[in-house]
Amino acid sequence: MRTERVGKYLIAVSAILVLLTTYLAIFYVPLPATSVRSANDILSSLDGNSITVVGFIVDLKVTPPPGLDASERINFTLADFSDYQRYRGAISDGVLEEGWWTVRPLDVLAFTGGWTGPYLGGILSNGTNVSVTGVVTAGAVGPNSAATGFHIGVSGSRNVDIGTSAAEFSIMTAPVAQKIFYFHMPSAWICYLAFFVTLLSSVFYLKTRNPKYDRWAFSAAELGVLFATLAILTGPIWAKQEWGVYWRWQDTKLTTTFVLWLVYIGYLMLRASMQEPGARARVAAVYGIVGFVTVPMSLLSSRIAPLLRSGHPQVIATSSGGLSPESGLTVGIAVVAFTVLFITMLIKRVEVAESEEELEELKREVGGEA
Amino acid sequence: MRAALILATKDLKIELRSKEVVSSMFLFSLLIVIAFRFAFAEAVDSGALSLEDLAASSLWICFSFATIVGMHTSFAKEKDRETLEGLMLCPVDRSALFLGKALSNLVLVFIVDLLSILFFGLFFAFDYDGHAVEVVGVALVGTVTLVLVGTLVAAISVNARAREVLLPILLIPLIAFSVIIPCVTATRNAIAGELTESVRDIVSIAGFALIFGAVGYLSFDYVLEG
Amino acid sequence: MIEARGVSKHFGRRKVLSWLDIRVGDGEIVALMGPNGAGKTTLLRILATLLEPSSGQVIIGGGDAREDPIRTRRLVGVVGHSTYTYDDLTALENLRFFWSMNSMPRRDFQRAGIEMLRRVGLSHRMNDRASVFSRGMRQRLAIARALIHSPKVLLLDEPFSSLDQKGVDILTQILMEERSRGCSVLIVTHDVQRIAALADRADILQGGRIARSFDSSAIRRGDLDAGYRASSEAGVA
Numbered sequence: 001m002r003t004e005r006v007g008k009y010l011i012a013v014s015a016i017l018v019l020l021t022t023y024l025a026i027f028y029v030p031l032p033a034t035s036v037r038s039a040n041d042i043l044s045s046l047d048g049n050s051i052t053v054v055g056f057i058v059d060l061k062v063t064p065p066p067g068l069d070a071s072e073r074i075n076f077t078l079a080d081f082s083d084y085q086r087y088r089g090a091i092s093d094g095v096l097e098e099g100w101w102t103v104r105p106l107d108v109l110a111f112t113g114g115w116t117g118p119y120l121g122g123i124l125s126n127g128t129n130v131s132v133t134g135v136v137t138a139g140a141v142g143p144n145s146a147a148t149g150f151h152i153g154v155s156g157s158r159n160v161d162i163g164t165s166a167a168e169f170s171i172m173t174a175p176v177a178q179k180i181f182y183f184h185m186p187s188a189w190i191c192y193l194a195f196f197v198t199l200l201s202s203v204f205y206l207k208t209r210n211p212k213y214d215r216w217a218f219s220a221a222e223l224g225v226l227f228a229t230l231a232i233l234t235g236p237i238w239a240k241q242e243w244g245v246y247w248r249w250q251d252t253k254l255t256t257t258f259v260l261w262l263v264y265i266g267y268l269m270l271r272a273s274m275q276e277p278g279a280r281a282r283v284a285a286v287y288g289i290v291g292f293v294t295v296p297m298s299l300l301s302s303r304i305a306p307l308l309r310s311g312h313p314q315v316i317a318t319s320s321g322g323l324s325p326e327s328g329l330t331v332g333i334a335v336v337a338f339t340v341l342f343i344t345m346l347i348k349r350v351e352v353a354e355s356e357e358e359l360e361e362l363k364r365e366v367g368g369e370a
Numbered sequence: 371m372r373a374a375l376i377l378a379t380k381d382l383k384i385e386l387r388s389k390e391v392v393s394s395m396f397l398f399s400l401l402i403v404i405a406f407r408f409a410f411a412e413a414v415d416s417g418a419l420s421l422e423d424l425a426a427s428s429l430w431i432c433f434s435f436a437t438i439v440g441m442h443t444s445f446a447k448e449k450d451r452e453t454l455e456g457l458m459l460c461p462v463d464r465s466a467l468f469l470g471k472a473l474s475n476l477v478l479v480f481i482v483d484l485l486s487i488l489f490f491g492l493f494f495a496f497d498y499d500g501h502a503v504e505v506v507g508v509a510l511v512g513t514v515t516l517v518l519v520g521t522l523v524a525a526i527s528v529n530a531r532a533r534e535v536l537l538p539i540l541l542i543p544l545i546a547f548s549v550i551i552p553c554v555t556a557t558r559n560a561i562a563g564e565l566t567e568s569v570r571d572i573v574s575i576a577g578f579a580l581i582f583g584a585v586g587y588l589s590f591d592y593v594l595e596g
Numbered sequence: 597m598i599e600a601r602g603v604s605k606h607f608g609r610r611k612v613l614s615w616l617d618i619r620v621g622d623g624e625i626v627a628l629m630g631p632n633g634a635g636k637t638t639l640l641r642i643l644a645t646l647l648e649p650s651s652g653q654v655i656i657g658g659g660d661a662r663e664d665p666i667r668t669r670r671l672v673g674v675v676g677h678s679t680y681t682y683d684d685l686t687a688l689e690n691l692r693f694f695w696s697m698n699s700m701p702r703r704d705f706q707r708a709g710i711e712m713l714r715r716v717g718l719s720h721r722m723n724d725r726a727s728v729f730s731r732g733m734r735q736r737l738a739i740a741r742a743l744i745h746s747p748k749v750l751l752l753d754e755p756f757s758s759l760d761q762k763g764v765d766i767l768t769q770i771l772m773e774e775r776s777r778g779c780s781v782l783i784v785t786h787d788v789q790r791i792a793a794l795a796d797r798a799d800i801l802q803g804g805r806i807a808r809s810f811d812s813s814a815i816r817r818g819d820l821d822a823g824y825r826a827s828s829e830a831g832v833a
Contacts (some may be wrong), residue, residue: 206592209648262543269539273530277608278596282525286589287540291520293581297547361609376696384684395799456680456741458646522700595648 008349010344019336026180041369123228180238182330186338187230192299194224194342195264199292202285214281215357217288219349221267225343228261256298263291277357373462377470378578381444382477386418392478392484395440399432399486406431412435421496426507426557430488430550433509436482437475437516438538442525444475449528455492458594468590472583484508506558512553513570519544523584542569548578597622598643598749598780603652604804605638606758607824612638614804616652618782620749625771625781627791630801635785637677639801644674644783658747670698673747675755679738683727687718687737691744698745709744716740717766731758739767743774750774750781756790766792788821800827816822 041060201217204210235254249255267287274280378422385391386555405468406428413419448454491497515537530592552571559568598620605613612635620626638721641647643645643654645665654661660666672679674822682689691709696702713719716736721729724735735758750771756764771781771794785791790796800808807827810820 097492126514142538192434206589256547259543259546262539266536266543270527270536273532275531276529279529282595283529284591286585287523287591288527289589290544290582294543294547323449336427357608364608364610372726373697376693378680380685380693383689385680421650451683452678453680453682455646455676456694457676458679459644459669459672459695460694461666461668461699462697463666478800 006103007347009346010340010347014337014341014344017333020328021182021186021334021337024333025179029179029182029324029326030131030328033067058259158315178238180234182334184231184234184238185331186334187227187234190336190338190342191224191228191231191257191260192295193339194220194227194346195260195292195295197346198264198288199295201286205281205285210283211277211357211364214277214285215350215353217281217285219346219353221264221288223345223349225261225264225268227338227342228257228264232257232261254295260294260298263294265290277360371466371523372464372471373460374469377457377467378473378477381471382476383473385478390478391440391443392428393445394480394487395436395478398439399436399482400489402432402435403428403486405489407493410512416481421494422499422558422561425490425494425496425498425561426554429486429505429509429556429557430512432486432490433479433483433513433516433553434545435544436486437479437513437520438541440475440478440482441517441520442534442537444471444521445524446533450495452527454517454594464589464590464594467594468521468525468586471525472517472586475521476517479513480510483513498561499563501561501563501565504563504565505557508553508556508560508565508568508572509581511575512549512556515575515582516551518579518586519548519582522582522590522593527591529584548582549575597619597655597657598782600643600654600814601641601655603639603642603649603654604765605635605642605647605650610753611804613642613649616801616805617661618799619780620780620808622780623775623778625659625775625783625794626783628782628784628794628801629786629788629791629798629820629827630807633812634801635804636801637753639677640674640782640784642792644751645669645811649699657732663798670745670802671748673742673750675738675750677740677753677754679726679734679741681726681734681737681741684725686723687729687740688722691738691740694741694761695744696744701743712740712744715766716744717762720739732763735759736766739770751781752781752783752785754786756785756787764790766786782799792820794817798824800824802827 062333127264184212197216197220201213205213234253239246247254267284271280271284274283306357406424407414410419410424414421414424445454448457458464484506487498487509488500491502522539523544524537525542530536552568552575555564556568556571556575559565559571580584598618600616600618602604603613603616604611616639618626618628628639630636638647642649643656643661645661645668648662655669657671659667672751682693685693688709691712692705695705695709700708710719711721713722716739718733718736718740721733726734730738732822735755739755742752755767759767768790771783775783783791783795792815796812798810798815800810800823802808808823810823814820
């Protein structure tokens with residue numbers, strides 16, 4: 001009776017917290033005003049070793065170099081100059097003239113063929129197409145390359161480098177898509193926490209053989225898979241906006257989290273395919289321990305990202321700025337909300353697991369096995 | 371670990387007589403090589419895909435899948451012929467059984483590695499740019515890790531229904547980052563004669579061998595019981 | 597010596613053994629009987645350290661079985677439902693494998709192995725693979741395998757089931773020899789006739805514990821036959 005009342009309170013509290021997070025993410029965290037920065041300015045703020053989120057390019061102002069045919073189609077890349085060939089497909093119709101250009105979402109082509117260098121690319125369109133988001137400005141440079149500058153090319157047989165001084169950017173640092181971060185990051189954190197609970201419960205189960213711990217391990221793993229699924233689903237929604245693609249295999253964070261998800265799906269399948277409760281608990285506990293090696297791999301992958309050629313945004317910004325106070329508060333509340341939600345769900349799931357076990361027993365008794 | 375050696379010798383002696391495991395593993399890996407040859411025929415002929423890259427990636431897919439076939443048989447046979455209990459009745463630590471099984475599996479998988487490397491070279495008229503020895507070396511290091519985690523997971527899945535399907539489902543995510551990616555990189559570097567570039571990969575593979583070996587050694591008591 | 601004190605075993609909520617006590621002294625042959633599903637095999641597996649009891653204590657040869665399972669396994673020889681032998685090895689190689697796994701000295705094997713095969717009547721087939729053996733011959737090999745490390749405790753689960761008359765005679769002979777060597781023998785069987793000539797005691801397992809016990813004189817009087825029939829019927833009902 002008493003635990004039931006506690007459960008009710010917990011459900012109410014977690015519901016309120018999740019609603020609060022949603023409210024804060026939508027209404028409280030402001031969309032910062034755009035600022036105009038020159039290409040040279042952005043380049044000089046990059047440290048050349050890690051990926052820095054500068055912001056989204058809303059508009060681009062170009063000064064065409066002299067001697068350009070005004071009717072030539074243009075493309076634009078901001079990248080390691082040696083990499084520009086990769087972006088050549090990103091061409092749109094337009095006449096290069098001095099003034100502000102609206103940037104369309106980044107074309108997928110920018111991501112074909114491995115490491116793309118500091119990627120910042122987009123298709124220019126002349127005023128009429130007013131889709132806002134451009135690309136996150138990334139200044140990361142792998143150990144093998146150096147940021148050499150922005151490049152604006154002209155299609156056809158010749159590509160003309162107009163250099164960094166010819167470009168100026170109108171930048172927005174936290175666009176609408178960013179808001180999914182307040183759900184994405186806590187989900188990811190909860191899945192790590194859940195798998196850690198599975199690890200601990202598995203160890204305790206093997207030490208004590210108390211079926212209670214087996215229920216905790218199983219319930220936590222199931223919830224971990226649920227939250228990992230949420231993280232894996234919300235990530236691409238954001239990535240499509242920021243990177244122009246849903247998925248990048250170069251991003252080790254994505255791939256290691258995906259592998260992590262597969263490991264615990266395997267854990268659940270292993271349990272589903274074993275009938276004898278004792279053997280199931282024992283064997284699953286061992287797999288729950290072995291499988292945990294993928295958790296630190298995933299957790300640390302974006303910290304060691306430059307080495308592994310990742311591009312995943314880090315929670316704690318490395319160089320430029322960090323979180324605004326509003327967004328910091330919202331992140332904090334989001335993490336608390338998801339943690340309380342997880343604890344509530346875990347307690348309830350364990351209760352359900354108990355009932356399931358009882359049902360299993362009763363079925364066996366009715367089934368007439370002596 | 372005398373018991374581990376005795377068990378491995380027993381397994382290898384049986385394998386020498388029946389040749390069931392090595393032949394099915396090798397046939398499997400041969401089929402993968404051939405499948406790759408067909409699938410990438412145009413890419414290789416046109417030069418879009420270098421033979422070095424194809425060798426590194428297809429060989430490790432061969433090794434991984436051959437391991438899955440081999441590992442599965444290693445415990446499933448004992449289980450199906452009801453000899454697993456006989457082993458469990460022997461007065462030795464369960465961890466000795468783990469080491470013994472891992473040892474015999476290592477020998478079998480490594481034989482298949484060597485045959486696959488040889489046949490890949492013959493089929494593609496590829497001499498590994500004169501670095502076959504380094505390629506074999508990387509194969510050995512990677513196979514140790516592969517076999518340690520494979521033996522443990524095979525023992526875990528042997529009591530489950532649909533264990534043939536379950537084994538790859540449980541094993542592949544575990545070896546994706548610990549074995550396949552670093553081994554492919556190291557093999558490519560080995561062919562290019564730049565194995566020194568892959569010190570980090572080799573250290574990481576060996577590190578995972580230690581982790582998986584330790585977990586298997588310590589937890590085998592719980593895996594084989596009842 | 598085998599001793600189980602207050603052994604319980606349940607799978608989930610299903611109780612198989614509850615507070616069972618049994619004792620088999622040195623040089624004693626005890627038959628364990630009871631209706632199907634009474635938990636005879638479960639008890640045997642617990643004594644052989646293949647299964648952990650939910651509670652209670654098992655003492656084999658004076659030491660706690662759970663505390664030192666390896667020592668216990670060295671003392672115990674088991675003939676189970678399956679033979680635990682390898683088809684691709686010869687009879688002698690099978691014995692050699694289990695001999696080595698029991699850390700017996702390698703140089704003594706040749707003599708001990710051949711002697712053991714002679715006792716079970718397989719010495720003329722010692723270099724044949726077990727895969728060509730008949731069911732009865734495999735069972736004899738299984739008996740040899742169980743005895744190869746001179747165990748102090750023998751646990752046999754339906755050992756007569758696939759043996760022909762000659763095999764039964766051989767096993768009976770071996771069990772009597774082992775008894776005179778001081779070995780404790782526990783046999784699970786349904787065969788009242790066969791056990792009557794051999795057992796010093798018969799225990800009937802029912803309701804998760806030893807329900808009745810017959811000593812050798814009672815067995816010979818035929819009490820066991822009637823008692824066992826009654827318990828089987830109760831078990832069915």
